[in-house]
Amino acid sequence: MLARTVTEAAQRFGDRSAVVAPSGWAMSYRELDQWSDECAVGLDRLGLGEGDLMAVILPSCPEYLVLTVAAAKLGAVFAGVNHRLTSAERQAVLSAAEPELVVASPDLAPQAGRLGEVLSISPSEGDTAPLECLRVLGAHPGPLDDDVDRPVAVVFTSGTTGRPKGAVFGGRQIDFICGVDTHHRWADPYAPALAGLSATSLTHLGPTTKLAGNLHHGGTTFLLDRWRADTALEMTSRHRMPMLSGIPTQIALMLRSPLLDELDLSSVRAIVIGGGPATPELVRRARERFGAALSVRYACTEAGIGVGTALDAPPEDAEVSVGRPHPGVELTIRDDTGRVRPDGEVGEVCLRSPAVMSGYHRDPEATAAAFWPDGAVRTGDLGHVDELGRLRLAGRVREMYVRGGENVFPMEIEAVLAEHPDVADVAVVPRADDVMGEVGVAVVVARNGGPAPTLDGLLDFARGRLAHHKLPVEVRIVDALPLTSMEKLDRTALREMVAR
Numbered sequence: 001m002l003a004r005t006v007t008e009a010a011q012r013f014g015d016r017s018a019v020v021a022p023s024g025w026a027m028s029y030r031e032l033d034q035w036s037d038e039c040a041v042g043l044d045r046l047g048l049g050e051g052d053l054m055a056v057i058l059p060s061c062p063e064y065l066v067l068t069v070a071a072a073k074l075g076a077v078f079a080g081v082n083h084r085l086t087s088a089e090r091q092a093v094l095s096a097a098e099p100e101l102v103v104a105s106p107d108l109a110p111q112a113g114r115l116g117e118v119l120s121i122s123p124s125e126g127d128t129a130p131l132e133c134l135r136v137l138g139a140h141p142g143p144l145d146d147d148v149d150r151p152v153a154v155v156f157t158s159g160t161t162g163r164p165k166g167a168v169f170g171g172r173q174i175d176f177i178c179g180v181d182t183h184h185r186w187a188d189p190y191a192p193a194l195a196g197l198s199a200t201s202l203t204h205l206g207p208t209t210k211l212a213g214n215l216h217h218g219g220t221t222f223l224l225d226r227w228r229a230d231t232a233l234e235m236t237s238r239h240r241m242p243m244l245s246g247i248p249t250q251i252a253l254m255l256r257s258p259l260l261d262e263l264d265l266s267s268v269r270a271i272v273i274g275g276g277p278a279t280p281e282l283v284r285r286a287r288e289r290f291g292a293a294l295s296v297r298y299a300c301t302e303a304g305i306g307v308g309t310a311l312d313a314p315p316e317d318a319e320v321s322v323g324r325p326h327p328g329v330e331l332t333i334r335d336d337t338g339r340v341r342p343d344g345e346v347g348e349v350c351l352r353s354p355a356v357m358s359g360y361h362r363d364p365e366a367t368a369a370a371f372w373p374d375g376a377v378r379t380g381d382l383g384h385v386d387e388l389g390r391l392r393l394a395g396r397v398r399e400m401y402v403r404g405g406e407n408v409f410p411m412e413i414e415a416v417l418a419e420h421p422d423v424a425d426v427a428v429v430p431r432a433d434d435v436m437g438e439v440g441v442a443v444v445v446a447r448n449g450g451p452a453p454t455l456d457g458l459l460d461f462a463r464g465r466l467a468h469h470k471l472p473v474e475v476r477i478v479d480a481l482p483l484t485s486m487e488k489l490d491r492t493a494l495r496e497m498v499a500r
Contacts, residue, residue, distance in 0.1 A: 025126030050075030080203035247405030298322035304355030321390035
């Protein structure tokens with residue numbers, strides 16, 4: 001499905017710029033189709049075939065998208081590995097993926113070992129031909145059977161405890177998500193192309209599963225080396241972008257930028273927030289400051305697509321809820337036995353639709369635990385459906401929290417901090433933050449006779465092993481961690497202590 005969509009987009013939009021690299025060079029729709037054809041043949045000659053997995057570790061660049069499509073044209077499976085993870089974290093993802101081929105920039109390329117062949121490429125700066133070492137010029141891959149259940153991409157959840165999990169998506173899921181986003185309608189190729197900004201890593205769920213829908217829109221997407229509020233606002237103004245999208249943290253940072261009062265941002269007609277909880281105050285400030293309609297979206301990686309508020313809905317919808325299910329999505333609230341709870345009662349949020357993942361890559365046990373028997377995905381979030389049919393979130397079943405749109409799992413951080421020589425015991429819990437949504441606080445018991453560890457000391461100790469978004473921002477020293485009557489860590493008491 002994705003391969004056909006790219007070819008049709010090339011026929012419709014031709015030399016219109018599809019993607020602009022951080023360096024400024026642009027790749028057209030026609031080039032995306034042609035280069036992905038040539039790369040597919042090159043990958044085939046390397047031995048990558050139908051069903052094989054290719055892991056890609058690159059910064060945001062047009063080559064990343066070319067390789068995504070090339071894999072689809074071969075019937076291979078594409079897995080992006082976030083280049084901002086530490087070396088140890090990337091290695092954990094690769095170990096779970098067990099790819100037949102790894103494509104990475106020279107500074108990120110792992111040693112092959114049992115992971116299969118490693119191909120090192122450097123993203124183009126515009127003065128050299130992209131993917132020159134891989135493309136077979138003028139070549140086209142052979143025909144591929146139309147199998148909607150063939151896996152296309154694996155999206156690895158970030159920051160898991162233990163073995164990382166990769167959600168598998170195939171043609172059926174991508175086609176459904178494209179239908180929800182576009183109704184399978186194509187933009188007018190003679191109308192001006194609308195510009196947009198890629199606000200998150202290309203490895204995330206949205207860029208991976210919404211590529212086909214984005215091609216239908218016929219717009220031009222600008223990529224960034226690293227997202228910054230000032231840069232995002234400047235590019236929105238310069239290219240007259242009609243929509244701002246991002247996680248709540250990004251919207252909050254843009255509202256704090258001094259450029260907000262200096263730039264002409266009158267082109268912005270809509271704001272879309274997803275990837276984490278947005279406070280009512282943030283929703284109101286964003287809507288008022290930009291004078292634009294605002295929509296809040298909610299899903300989890302495993303569900304593919306979920307619920308949202310409409311741009312023309314009453315303002316209260318986005319302030320107190322995350323909206324109603326998208327067409328074709330079934331939302332239920334369940335207890336821990338799977339029984340559906342009536343509206344108004346809090347339980348685990350579950351989503352079922354043709355967009356839900358096929359399962360976790362090579363992890364049948366985790367797959368079984370993620371689904372109820374009827375195919376509904378367990379999101380791990382708590383919430384209830386109110387009298388107007390809106391989903392209101394209430395917390396999380398597990399301890400995971402979201403900092404700046406990135407999932408953070410306390411046990412992973414605790415495992416690293418516990419190795420610090422001055423730490424006898426440690427627990428990490430979140431507290432609310434106006435910009436990041438939630439941030440981590442390390443509650444630490446110092447070793448007897450030793451100095452109390454400082455925040456700087458813990459950060460220096462953990463930086464090489466944990467990505468930046470996982471690092472705590474505060475340390476509390478206590479005599480002992482609170483326990484429940486069952487002698488287990490009382491995280492509720494810790495949360496209350498940190499909140500106070």
